[in-house]
Amino acid sequence: MATTMKPDVKRGSSSAEDADIDGEAPAPARRRPPVAFMVVGLALLVLGAGGVRRWLWGRTHVSTDNAQVDGHVVPILPKVGGFVAEVRVEENQQVKGGDTLAVLDDRDFRSRLAQTEADYAAALAGVSSNTRVGQAEAAISQAEANARKAHADLDRLLPLAEQEIVSKQQLDGAQAAAAAADAQLAAAQASLAAADARVASARASRDQAALQLSYTRITAPRAGVVSKKTVEVGQLVQPGQPLLSVVPLDDIWVTANLKETEVEDVNPGDPADITVDAYPGVHVAGHVESLSPATGAKFSLLPPDNATGNFTKVVQRIPVRIRLDRPNDQNRPLRPGMSVVVTVTTK
Numbered sequence: 519m520a521t522t523m524k525p526d527v528k529r530g531s532s533s534a535e536d537a538d539i540d541g542e543a544p545a546p547a548r549r550r551p552p553v554a555f556m557v558v559g560l561a562l563l564v565l566g567a568g569g570v571r572r573w574l575w576g577r578t579h580v581s582t583d584n585a586q587v588d589g590h591v592v593p594i595l596p597k598v599g600g601f602v603a604e605v606r607v608e609e610n611q612q613v614k615g616g617d618t619l620a621v622l623d624d625r626d627f628r629s630r631l632a633q634t635e636a637d638y639a640a641a642l643a644g645v646s647s648n649t650r651v652g653q654a655e656a657a658i659s660q661a662e663a664n665a666r667k668a669h670a671d672l673d674r675l676l677p678l679a680e681q682e683i684v685s686k687q688q689l690d691g692a693q694a695a696a697a698a699a700d701a702q703l704a705a706a707q708a709s710l711a712a713a714d715a716r717v718a719s720a721r722a723s724r725d726q727a728a729l730q731l732s733y734t735r736i737t738a739p740r741a742g743v744v745s746k747k748t749v750e751v752g753q754l755v756q757p758g759q760p761l762l763s764v765v766p767l768d769d770i771w772v773t774a775n776l777k778e779t780e781v782e783d784v785n786p787g788d789p790a791d792i793t794v795d796a797y798p799g800v801h802v803a804g805h806v807e808s809l810s811p812a813t814g815a816k817f818s819l820l821p822p823d824n825a826t827g828n829f830t831k832v833v834q835r836i837p838v839r840i841r842l843d844r845p846n847d848q849n850r851p852l853r854p855g856m857s858v859v860v861t862v863t864t865k
Contacts, residue, residue, distance in 0.1 A: 580780045581861040584835065587794075589770035589854035591763050592740065594619060597733040599756045600626070607744045613764065615740045620749055620761060624734040631727040638720035645713045661703035668696035742766035767851055772804060772840035774860040775814060777833050783864035784809065790840045791861045797850050806862060807841040838862070 600622040607619050672692040679689040742764040749761040772792055776784065784806060792802040813834040815822055840860055846852055 578864055579861055580776060580784060580864060581859065582774055582776055582780075583857070583859045584776075585772055585774040585792075585840075585858050585860045587770055587852045587854050587856040587858060588773045588839075589765060589767070591745075591765055591854065592742065593760055594736060594738070594762045594764060595758050595760060596622065596736055596755050597757055598622065598627070598730055600624075600734065600754070602749055602751055602753045602755060605747075605749055605751055607747065607762070609744060609747050611744045613738045613742065613744060615738055617738045618735055619738055619744070620736045622734040622736070622755070624731055627727070627731040627734055631724070631731050634720070634724040634727040638717070638724040641717045641720040645717050657706040657709070658703065661699065661706045665696070665699035665703045668692070668699040672696045736761065738764055740764065740766055741768065765854060767846050767853065770846055770852055770854060771807065771842065772852075772858055772860060774838045774840055774862070775835040776838050776862075778813065778836055779833060781809065781836050781838065784838060784862055785865065788865060789863045791863075792840065792842075793859045794850075794852065795857045795859075800850060802847075802852070803843040804840045805843060807839045809839075810837040 602620055603623045604621040605619075606621070607613060607617075613619070672695070675684055675689050675692045678684045679686070743766075745763045745765050746760075747762040749755065755761065772790075774790075786806050786808055788806040790804045790806060792804055794800060794802065813836055815834055838860075840862075842852075852858075
């Protein structure tokens, strides 16, 4: 009788094979999710959180990089013409209000002032003479007396003329005498007034010449920095000719050109954060001072005309003025024309 031989089991076989040998089913292995799915899910979660945060931030903030620093650029123009005798400033020099920037040749103006002063002195001497003043006053007094007598005679004849006691010829003579006396009085008063007018005219000419002389010294109207200097010694300048500019850095602001769809909740007083391209990482605090009454396009040289038929809707920009909360930093000064990024926190 044949015997059934079991095959030998090799050592080192797997547990699954042992389980098969023993007749037991192997346990199912756990499958881990691919790493790519985990990365994508985490990225979607981060993006979603960022989007929600950005949406919440956008409800109370308005930001634009269409913004720049603005300020006053004061042109320096001569009020009189002449040759330039001195130039006392250089390009980019700091000046104070009242500093002399340039001086024109003033010899002609001094000569004119001396002539007008002499004319004024002569006119004043003519009026101030006791003899002439006495004569003028005496003539006025005499004219006043004659006028009073003529009017008194006329007043006496009027009721007599109504009663036909005196003739019409006598009444006409009295009326003519009164009118002549009034004219004589007016002439005497006009003579004295004319003398006073000559004095006033001479005084005005003297003051005008002195004013013209003062204009030969061109001064800075306020403190600032000299820029665009074009004046040189010996140059012949005319009234109103640009010589240079003074830029005051102590009075600057920021103009942010916000989209018309962004200014609904922007109001004066809203805080603003300003970052300057020239100074990375530096934040400047400010606040909304005012909003422009019209879009920037309306102030352009050729404003758009939507009635021509070639209409293309474009989101317009409204200039918003941002005033700094603190004075301009001397270490990192903001200069007109610099590019900035403005973020306004709406209320």
